[in-house]
Amino acid sequence: MRVMVFVKATEDSETGVIGAQHAEMFEAMGKYNEELVKAGIMLGGDGLRPSKDGKRVAFDGPTRTVIDGPFAETRELVAGYWLWEVKDMDEAVAWVKRCPNPMLGPSEIEIRPLYEVEDFGEALTPEAEEIHGRVRDQLEGR
Numbered sequence: 853m854r855v856m857v858f859v860k861a862t863e864d865s866e867t868g869v870i871g872a873q874h875a876e877m878f879e880a881m882g883k884y885n886e887e888l889v890k891a892g893i894m895l896g897g898d899g900l901r902p903s904k905d906g907k908r909v910a911f912d913g914p915t916r917t918v919i920d921g922p923f924a925e926t927r928e929l930v931a932g933y934w935l936w937e938v939k940d941m942d943e944a945v946a947w948v949k950r951c952p953n954p955m956l957g958p959s960e961i962e963i964r965p966l967y968e969v970e971d972f973g974e975a976l977t978p979e980a981e982e983i984h985g986r987v988r989d990q991l992e993g994r
Contacts, residue, residue: 854895854966855936855944859954861903861929866922868902873956880952888936893947897934931955941965 888894900906904922923929932954938944944963953959969976969984976984 853938853940853944854968855938855941856964856966857897857934857936857944857948858930858962858964859899859932860960860962861926861931862955862957862959863926864956865931866902866904866926866929868904877952877954877956881954884950884952887950888934888947893936893938895935895937897932899932900930903929 885894885897902922906921906923908919908921908923910917910919936944936947938947941963948961948963951961954961969981
């Protein structure tokens with residue numbers, strides 16, 4: 853089972869200020885990431901710059917509207933992520949509980965399972981499955 857693990861943003865992470873007070877946290881997080889890699893759990897992950905450096909694109913039919921950051925609802929923003937391969941949600945929760953606090957103060961981490969091809973059932977036509985298979989093969993062959 854693949855899961856996306858989101859480190860939720862905080863007012864502190866949204867400032868974009870990284871100082872000496874973060875050094876201990878970064879070291880602890882690096883050690884934790886090494887554990888995830890050694891256990892074969894971590895497929896990828898990184899921290900994200902504050903939303904003031906980002907953009908959103910809103911879709912409405914053929915119309916595309918670009919919205920510049922920062923974005924207001926800090927609680928709903930993501931400051932970092934991991935992509936993990938775990939046997940089930942219980943294993944993902946157990947690994948998250950071992951995580952050092954990713955922020956200087958209170959913080960949250962959200963775990964969301966990824967869809968797998970079999971989850972789409974009849975909605976995934978043979979043609980669509982072939983296209984998605986080609987894309988997957990190309991990504992793996994990089």
